[in-house]
Each structure stands twice: as structure tokens, then as C-alpha cells.
Amino acid sequence: MRLTTKGRYAVTAVLDLAFHQGKGPVSLAAISERQCISLSYLEQLFAKLRRNDIVSSTRGPGGGYSLQRNAAEISVSDIILAVDESVKMAGCGDSDACDGDYQCLTHDLWQELSNEIREFLDGISLAEVMTNQKVKEVSIRQDAVSASA
Amino acid sequence: MRLTTKGRYAVTAVLDLAFHQGKGPVSLAAISERQCISLSYLEQLFAKLRRNDIVSSTRGPGGGYSLQRNAAEISVSDIILAVDESVKMAGCGDSDACDGDYQCLTHDLWQELSNEIREFLDGISLAEVMTNQKVKEVSIRQDAVSASA
DNA sequence: CTTAATCCCGACTATTTTAGTCAAGTATTA
DNA sequence: TAATACTTGACTAAAATAGTCGGGATTAAG
Numbered sequence: 001m002r003l004t005t006k007g008r009y010a011v012t013a014v015l016d017l018a019f020h021q022g023k024g025p026v027s028l029a030a031i032s033e034r035q036c037i038s039l040s041y042l043e044q045l046f047a048k049l050r051r052n053d054i055v056s057s058t059r060g061p062g063g064g065y066s067l068q069r070n071a072a073e074i075s076v077s078d079i080i081l082a083v084d085e086s087v088k089m090a091g092c093g094d095s096d097a098c099d100g101d102y103q104c105l106t107h108d109l110w111q112e113l114s115n116e117i118r119e120f121l122d123g124i125s126l127a128e129v130m131t132n133q134k135v136k137e138v139s140i141r142q143d144a145v146s147a148s149a
Numbered sequence: 150m151r152l153t154t155k156g157r158y159a160v161t162a163v164l165d166l167a168f169h170q171g172k173g174p175v176s177l178a179a180i181s182e183r184q185c186i187s188l189s190y191l192e193q194l195f196a197k198l199r200r201n202d203i204v205s206s207t208r209g210p211g212g213g214y215s216l217q218r219n220a221a222e223i224s225v226s227d228i229i230l231a232v233d234e235s236v237k238m239a240g241c242g243d244s245d246a247c248d249g250d251y252q253c254l255t256h257d258l259w260q261e262l263s264n265e266i267r268e269f270l271d272g273i274s275l276a277e278v279m280t281n282q283k284v285k286e287v288s289i290r291q292d293a294v295s296a297s298a
Numbered sequence: 299c300t301t302a303a304t305c306c307c308g309a310c311t312a313t314t315t316t317a318g319t320c321a322a323g324t325a326t327t328a
Numbered sequence: 329t330a331a332t333a334c335t336t337g338a339c340t341a342a343a344a345t346a347g348t349c350g351g352g353a354t355t356a357a358g
Contacts, residue, residue: 001267003152006345008259015258027304033300035258041347043306060355076262108162110157111185112283113225113273117152120269124262135261155316177331196335209326226315262355299358306353314345324335 001118007080010045011036014079017055018071018126019139025057025064034142045083052082071130077121150267156229158186159194163228167220167275168288172207174213183291194278201231215227220279226270 016035017075020026028046032039049055054074055065068075127139165184169175177195181188184209195214200202203223203283278284 001152002154003150003343005151008263009346011262012258025304031306038347040349041345044347047306057305058355059303059305059353060357062356063300063304065173065305109161109284112281113160113278114157114349116273117266117270121266124265129262132261135258138258153316156316170300178333187318192335193317206334207326208324208332208334210328212333214334280328301358302353303356307351309349309351312346314343316343317341319340320352321337322336322338325333326350327332328330 001077001080001114001121002084003080004084006045007083009041010049010079010083011076013037013042013045014049014054014067014074015126015129015135016139018067018087018130021066024062025066026031027064030064033068034146048085049082050081052078054078054082067126070127072125075122076124076126076129080121081127125134150226150229150263150270151233153233155194156232158190159198159228159232160225162186162191162194163198163203163216163223164275164278164284165288166214167279170215173211174215176213179213183295197234198231201227203227203231209256214259218277219276221276222273223275224271225267225273225278226267227273229270270272 013017013031016031017026022028028039028042031037032042046055046057050057050065053068056068057063057065162180163183164287165180166175169179177188177191180186181191195204195206199206199214202217205217206212
């Protein structure tokens with residue numbers, strides 16, 4: 001499990017999607033403007049999110065992305081794992097370095113903690129984040145600015 | 150809050166230190182051998198850990214590093230934050246991009262979740278990780294291999 | 299049917315971070 | 329004093345991040 005700015009972008013974008021999908025699919029252009037993430041970068045992220053069945057797409061004018069499941073059934077870890085796909089940890093990850101059998105066990109030591117973190121994030125759904133008072137306030141403020149622009 | 154391989158190395162190294170500091174300070178060379186992390190990289194990490202008052206150093210023969218506080222009083226987040234020091238998040242982090250005042254609020258949205266994660270990791274002390282059964286087993290196995298080598 | 303909005307895809311790139319190496323110190327103890 | 333071990337700084341190869349660019353494919357609307 002990793003927490004990087006990439007995952008942060010993804011969580012923020014999907015959160016924006018969740019807030020605005022009331023009136024049909026949400027375009028990446030709209031998310032890009034509201035969240036200030038470059039369109040091309042969003043395209044890369046959403047390609048992975050689509051491959052991992054978190055969002056689905058509708059093409060053509062008026063199209064965009066929708067959540068594939070209910071916001072209550074999408075966890076924060078789902079999003080982060082989808083976007084971080086190929087995590088080949090450096091060091092003695094896969095049975096080749098440190099010549100011996102169990103000489104180097106960095107991986108195992110960290111794994112325990114990593115699991116706890118994943119379980120924790122697995123327990124937080126998009127819907128729960130959306131009910132957070134501060135998050136709600138920010139979302140409302142963003143809509144106000146977008147509308148006046 | 151970020152979770153990267155750098156933080157993982159740091160947590161693993163300090164954990165190794167905690168397990169072996171019974172007989173005085175632990176040398177980086179010993180940690181390097183046991184955990185298979187390059188000595189020079191450990192030097193960089195421990196310089197930051199020392200600056201953040203997590204470990205203290207003893208010079209000269211038989212020297213090495215010791216925990217500055219009790220293992221129960223060092224949280225996992227302490228270690229990760231010490232090592233990740235300068236986290237200048239990309240994007241609209243600091244009031245310059247997106248011209249307006251509150252146009253871009255990516256930062257705030259993510260912040261809420263990030264805080265929850267930090268609080269979670271803040272609640273996990275080194276001592277607690279050490280009592281984890283699997284972690285203990287790995288540590289014992291490592292000592293056995295080190296001794297026979 | 300054409301046009302425009304939108305997703306889709308691949309190649310390319312600048313910058314930053316990771317994970318080191320190397321060399322020259324300084325402090326301490328045996 | 330010599331060996332041990334920490335300390336610092338400069339440098340570097342490789343990867344990840346955060347994009348850009350340019351072209352498609354689909355489809356709703358006019």
C-alpha cells in the first residue's frame with residue numbers, strides 16, 4: 001500500500017465525480033476545471049479506474065464518467081490501488097537479492113503494518129468521506145465559484 | 150501524509166534498532182546487513198531521524214544509534230514524517246495556481262482524509278508493532294540467520 | 299450527414315524522487 | 329595513535345510523477 005500524490009489526485013477526482021453525478025455523466029473537462037488537474041493526466045487516471053471497474057464511461061456529447069457502483073460500495077483503498085497498479089517495490093522484494101533464503105526480510109516486516117493501513121482505508125467508503133462536514137463545505141464553495149466563473 | 154518505500158525503509162530500520170538496542174547502541178552496518186539496506190542510504194535516513202529527535206548517535210568504536218525515547222513513545226507516523234520532511238505537494242498547493250481565491254481546493258479535499266490516516270498511524274507505536282506475533286517471528290528468524298553467517 | 303463534444307490511446311518529456319555511490323572528513327575509545 | 333563509526337556533501341542512474349501533444353473512435357444534436 002502506498003499513499004502518493006497520484007492516489008490523492010485520483011481520490012479527489014472520484015470524489016468530485018460522486019458529488020456531481022446527479023445529472024448524468026460528468027465530463028473530465030468539468031473535473032479538470034473544478035479540481036485543477038490537467039485533462040490529460042485525468043485521462044490516464046480514469047483509464048485505470050475504468051479498467052478496475054470503479055467508473056464507467058459514456059461517449060459523445062453530454063457524455064462523461066459515472067460511478068460503476070454506489071458511493072457506499074467504493075472504498076478509498078479501491079481507488080488508490082486501481083491507480084497505483086504496478087507496484088514493484090525496490091530492494092529485496094522478490095527472492096533474488098541477499099543470496100540466502102531468509103537473510104533479508106524487510107518485505108515481511110513492513111507487510112504487517114501495510115496490511116493494517118489497507119484494512120483501515122478499506123473501511124472508509126466514498127459515501128463516508130462525502131458526509132464529512134468539511135469536505136461538504138469545500139464542495140459547496142467550489143460549486144459557487146464554478147457557477148460564477 | 151505519504152506512504153512511500155522511503156518511509157518503509159525508515160520504519161523497518163528503526164524497528165530493527167528497537168529490537169537490538171538491548172546491548173548498547175546499534176551500528177548502521179549491522180542494520181544494513183540484517184535489513185539489506187545500503188549503508189549510505191541508511192546514513193541519509195538516520196541523519197533525518199536524528200534531526201527529528203527520534204534517535205541519538207554515539208561515536209567511536211562500539212558506537213551506533215539508540216532510540217531517543219521509549220519504543221512506546223515513538224509512533225509510526227513520527228518516523229515517516231521525519232523522513233519525508235520536505236513534502237511540497239504538486240498542483241495547487243500554495244496559493245499561486247488557478248488565479249482565483251478558492252477556485253482550486255484539491256488540497257483541502259484530500260486533507261481531511263490525510264488527517265485521518267495520520268491520526269491512525271499516530272496511534273500505532275513502535276512498541277505495538279514489536280508485539281505483533283508475525284513481526285516477532287521474522288525478527289527471531291533474522292537473528293538466527295545473522296548468527297550463523 | 300455533418301459537426302462538435304467527449305472519451306480513447308500511444309508516444310514523448312521535464313522534473314522530482316528514490317536509492318544509491320564516493321570521498322573526505324570528525325569524534326571517540328581501545 | 330590507530331581503528332571504529334558517525335557526519336557531511338557532492339554526485340548519479342533509474343524510476344515515478346505529472347504532465348504535453350497529436351491523433352483517433354463514438355455518438356448526440358443540429
